[in-house]
Amino acid sequence: MAEAMQGMDVKGKRVLVVGLGRSGVASALFLQSRGVRVTVSDTRTQEQLHPEIPTLLDRGIAIETGGHGERTFRDQDLIVVSPGVPTDVPQLVKARALGLPVIGEIELASRFLRGKIVAITGSNGKTTTTTLCGELIASSS
Numbered sequence: 001m002a003e004a005m006q007g008m009d010v011k012g013k014r015v016l017v018v019g020l021g022r023s024g025v026a027s028a029l030f031l032q033s034r035g036v037r038v039t040v041s042d043t044r045t046q047e048q049l050h051p052e053i054p055t056l057l058d059r060g061i062a063i064e065t066g067g068h069g070e071r072t073f074r075d076q077d078l079i080v081v082s083p084g085v086p087t088d089v090p091q092l093v094k095a096r097a098l099g100l101p102v103i104g105e106i107e108l109a110s111r112f113l114r115g116k117i118v119a120i121t122g123s124n125g126k127t128t129t130t131t132l133c134g135e136l137i138a139s140s141s
Helices: 004-008 022-032 052-057 070-074 090-097 107-111 126-140
Strands: 012-020 037-041 062-064 078-081 102-104
Touching: 012 022, 022 037, 022 052, 022 107, 037 070, 052 062, 070 090, 078 090, 078 107, 090 102, 102 107
Parallel strands: 012 037, 012 078, 037 062, 078 102
Antiparallel strands: none
């Protein structure tokens, strides 16, 4: 399945987005707009996620709150994990052991982008480095 998802022809696939921060919601909406059957899962309660839930439900996205169900993770073609979700969540560990593809949001985005990508990560200096890279790219054009 990982090979099939490489080209990201995701229409009709079942994709789970784990973590409903801003980027998780954006990933879910992005995928849904491409014909994906999206489910989202978050450990926070329905009350804590209240602002996000109506938008997701209006788009036909299934929502799991208050924890991660093992079956929710097993019944997917792809799992997309938000940056704030620990990689050792038991359901993710089991999904990987079953051979299910598990990727991060940045990898998901990279599969839809055309052209070259510059990724800047780390704890300190990202803003400065990003500014410097932008100036270098702009001056080389």
